[in-house]
Amino acid sequence: MADRPRILVVGSFMMDLIASARRAPASGETVVGTSFATAPGGKGANQAVQCARLGAQVTIVGRVGDDPFGRILLDTVREAGVDVSHVDIDPCEASGVGHILLEVTEEGAKNRITVCPGANFRVTVKDVSWLREEIGTYDFVLLQFELPMPVVEAVAEWAHGKGVPVMVNPAPAAPISKDLLSWATYFSPNEHEAAILTGHPIRVGEEGARPEDIRAVASAFQAMGAQNLILTLGDQGSVWAGQEGIVPVPCARVPHVADPTAAGDSFVAAFCTGVCAGLAQPEALAFASHTAALTVSRMGAMPSLPTIGEVRAFMEERGCDGAVVRKLEILEGGNGDEG
Ligand SMILES: Nc1ncnc2c1ncn2[C@@H]1O[C@H](COP(=O)(O)OP(=O)(O)O)[C@@H](O)[C@H]1O
């Protein structure tokens, strides 16, 4: 059996602090909440954990504070089997925090989020300069937008220079340079990020996401230089826009959607792991949509990310191509199914 794929994530760690209340307080007001929870996350950490649960050998590069949140974040990601030896501990800045107010009413839950990037924004190009040479030893690089843009750009350029495929997940949306798009082998925004970056909203009609809107977004990204666009559309699935034209990828339906948090992280991480395992792009997209469907069927971000064994079983149950499910065998026996 070939070696397990080596995936590098250069990305964020955030501790989510989630207060639920029946209504959000007005300015200057105090309301009594109904519950409180903390949950380790950050797009970088979530994607690293998902790749590891799917059997890849994963290294994460990033920064946490010298505080209890930082220690919990590192322990959680390490316990998932991710190499955290290249995560720096910042002596001055606090760990990144996602401060979430969940307003839970009869109609459902709405969130208001304040992200304090803290130590994540203290990562410098100099800190990661060792990757300039070392990056060639990885099979795939995953990047998001929760670290300073110069760091994201430098890592993408080095990976591109060494011929290592790069996934750029532009989340949260931020202005993106033509250079970065030219270094991104794969570019995967969700519908909201795509609308912000291109100025074209994607409307959902009776028949689902409107094809004319998807075409407008895809053309705008192609004009900006994106070569291989994977646009995720929440419960509308995703589309792949490349040389083959626009290919829709249906969602894998689950009986109950418990929590859509981390759907995108789960999806892009699975796609990259699938490509590393030798799947063709449409096969990797099917693998990603089944992985993300399991994630949304469970509560929480990190705890909900499924293992390779769970995804293969789910794909078999849903009648996916047996040849694809067999190709994924290469990933079994990694971290994902040990613990
Ligand atoms: N309700 C759902 N049921 C099944 N799959 C889903 C659901 N919501 C999202 N997904 C899957 O997760 C992928 C990413 O979700 P999306 O909401 O676009 O990302 P993000 O978390 O970045 O907002 C979708 O393309 C789809 O495959």
Ligand SMILES: [Mg+2]
């Ligand atoms: Mg979404």
